[in-house]
Amino acid sequence: MDLNELRKETPGCSNVIHLNNAGAALMPQPVLEVIQLYLQEEANHGGYETADKWAAELATFYDTAAQLLNTRSTNIAYTTSATDGYNLALSSVPLKRDDVILLSENDYPSNFITMLSLQKRLGIRLELVRNTPSGEIDLEDLESCIKKFNPRLVSLTHVPTSSGLVQPAAAVGEITRKYDTFFLLDACQSIGQMPVDATTIQADFISGTFRKFLRGPRGTGLLYVSDRALQAGMEPLMPDLRGADWTSRFNYQPRVDAKRFELWEKSSALMIGCLESLKYVLQLGIREIEARNALLCEYLRTELATIPGVHLMDKGAHPCSIITFSVDGKEEAGTKEYFRNKGINIYTISKNSAIIDYQEKGIDWAMRVSPHYYNAEIELERFIEVMKEWVS
Template sequence: MSSPLSPAAIDAMRARTPGVRSTTHFNHAGASLPSAATLEAIQAHLLREASMGPMEAGAAAREQTERARTLAARLLNAQPVEIALTTGNSAGWGAAFAALGPWLAGQRILVARHEWGGNLATMRLLAQRAGASIETIPSDASGRVDPRALEAMLDDRVRLIALTWLPANGGLINPAAAIGQIARRHGIAYFIDAAQAVGQLPIDVVEVGCDVLAGAGRKALRGPRGTGLLYVRRDFLPRLMPAFVDTHSAPLDAEGDPILRDDAARFESSEASLALHCGLANALEEALDIGIDNIRAQIDRTAQTLREQLAALPGVSVLDQGVERSGLVSFNVAGLDAMSVRHTLAAQGIAIGSNGVAYTPFDMTSRGLTQIARASVSYLTTGAEVDKLLAGIRTLAR
């Protein structure tokens, strides 16, 4: 049974996290603070490269890549052959999207209004060339994507349903499994951007019903920047032809013909950083040891406390929507732009994030928002850190 973490457990993990000694970090949704063991795993491999030679050290450390793949599969309730290790969320999502192949005029892509701006840019470039369309699925009264409204939009021209599970501009959590049931029933490809969800929410890709799910290592997982996970459902893989391959993803046979890999590693490159894979493997193991259910419970408790206390501050508007909410807490301070709030807090040693329209354009525009300040918590976040953040914002709000 899941439960929030004890103060003693949090203190022990913070003692093994160097960054907490130099920053009050509320930008875990941008990139979290790695543990000392994750840093040591990266550094140890870099030292092996320096002493043995990078290629020789790489051969010796391949087992860490497979360890990361196996742990990622366990995290998502997938098979290891369904996991590719990528350089980040956008790289994985974009590679899978490009692999869908040619599009035809009139074909439709349906997205929730919370779709990540980087994904929209990728889809729009293609849609403009092919004459396809991108359409927004209505949201319900809580702000979440509405599964019933989605079903009413479907016809035989819909080729892809794309969902950003946890939007970048606030704490809303979309009903990913309900969307998956509709996608499966109609045989439509379903892609999930889980950049903020991986490591923060329990994820079962079978239950969710997605064909592709992309995640980042640097956020809730506390892995190194430059790492990501890409899940591709095994039965869906034959429908994806990578836009480019190399000697790892499609080695040549004796006749010189490329043999495309029959697992998700067809989306990997021989130029991957094995040092970062070592760090990712350690971060995955740490998260699984803590328990994602426990992580979720701890983050939810801290984020709810922060929301309630922020909402009580004069001049502060909490902007989160949804029914179930994540560890991203969005707000604005009256009379101040979000970037100024961010910079002023940074001068006090407090790190938060800030987003503009380009990050989530459909949602921000529909809600009349031009910017948001974002304080995102981790299971490492303490009550004392929340108090420090609130004191800083209270001063600004005056």
């Protein structure tokens, strides 16, 4: 991994110290260029015509995404975001009144809101699985809850937005496979910074986004759909002519593969950018990315722990490339702007994005930094320097 070359290929590195990769990473030049090229061709020749010209290249998106997730192209759908993919998957679960969905206490806030909406509309029941003392979902309690409630679905967020906790997704998959329940994994914060292996995890659905650690454009995502879910006939609540064929006046036939979860209209320019971002990650190697990020995070956690008034908030046996911390005597308002004025992008998380987690931690908000492999050590040193100035 040539850091100098990576930074040359990242135009934003000359403008800012970007430590908000869990929000939206800086796109590399090859991703930016192919999107611009595609849009220029659309402007010159027409949207449908350009899509026809690029059809073969666009089709390789599925093989390339499948390579990253260790699955087959028939199990991959292109979506407009992780939330879009999550909701499409959720809509395929045949829920009725009093059906139970199991959630962890660290699920993604958007997922919680969606579940609460379903509870209000359909009368389903939501049950929370306990955490272990170290913060991860309690696997014994999970199995006990499955036996007790016979849930229709288990929903888990691999890495929450509010901390660097990494949930034991493969162990959850091992448990759910033993029972008549489906497993939906939100991997929006994990894909691109660590291996997400669909075969090992054994989830029925895995949703992800490109704007974060995959370094793709915003407004894009992917959805993995297992053979088990496809063979069970699971399909989105409102398919269109991309995901199904209209076979007679009052009948339609869904596609046999995961593309039944796609809608016909999408930005092909952004999709080709996603393909380029996948190639970029695969060329570097996801294990190499994970190892590089671990070094950056070890430095940051060590240095932050030495600053008076700073309290690291991440739980879990193996925290990832998301670091959250509270700061005594500081307010959330104006924090991002302070660092932005110093040429550093960070992020803050409010309690309303982590109701359960932050109530237990006794905080109203936290700072979040999320380095990625293209960040240089000198950038982290500068961030620590500014942190010390800010808290003093």
